[in-house]
Amino acid sequence: MKLYYVxxxxxxxxxxxxxxxxxxSRRLAEHNSDKNENSFTYSRRPVELIFHQEFNDVNQAIxxxxxMKKWSAQKKRALANGDYDLLQILAECRNASHYRNSSENE
Structure with a gap:
C-alpha cells in the first residue's frame, strides 16, 4: 500500500x-538541497520538518x-506542537457575521 504525507x-x-x-525523507532532502532559485524554500534553508501526517488515500492527503494551506501560521504551529486545545480555539469562526458573534445572542 502506497503512503502519502502532508x-x-x-x-x-x-x-x-x-x-x-x-x-x-527524500522530499525533506530535496527542500534542503533545492537548485530551483524560484522555490519558496530556496532562500529559506535549512528547513526543518515540524509535522507530518500519513495517509493511505492520495485524495484525502490532497x-x-x-x-492546511489556508490556515494561519499560528494554527499550523498549534497542530505541529500537539496543542489541540489551542487548535480548536483558533478553528472557531471569529467573523462578525457568525451566529456566535451576533448581538441577538446576548
Missing part, C-alpha cells in the same frame, strides 16, 4: 511551508493539504 516545514526565517509527498 507535512509542515519550518524555514530558517521562521516561515512555514506546507506540502505533500509520497516519500518524506484535501488535507489544501485545507
Amino acid at each position: 507535512y509542515i516545514l519550518e524555514c530558517k526565517d521562521n516561515l512555514l511551508y506546507t506540502g505533500i509527498t509520497n516519500n518524506i 484535501y488535507f493539504e489544501k485545507k
Whole structure:
C-alpha cells in the first residue's frame, strides 16, 4: 500500500511551508538541497520538518493539504506542537457575521 504525507516545514526565517509527498525523507532532502532559485524554500534553508501526517488515500492527503494551506501560521504551529486545545480555539469562526458573534445572542 502506497503512503502519502502532508507535512509542515519550518524555514530558517521562521516561515512555514506546507506540502505533500509520497516519500518524506527524500522530499525533506530535496527542500534542503533545492537548485530551483524560484522555490519558496530556496532562500529559506535549512528547513526543518515540524509535522507530518500519513495517509493511505492520495485524495484525502490532497484535501488535507489544501485545507492546511489556508490556515494561519499560528494554527499550523498549534497542530505541529500537539496543542489541540489551542487548535480548536483558533478553528472557531471569529467573523462578525457568525451566529456566535451576533448581538441577538446576548
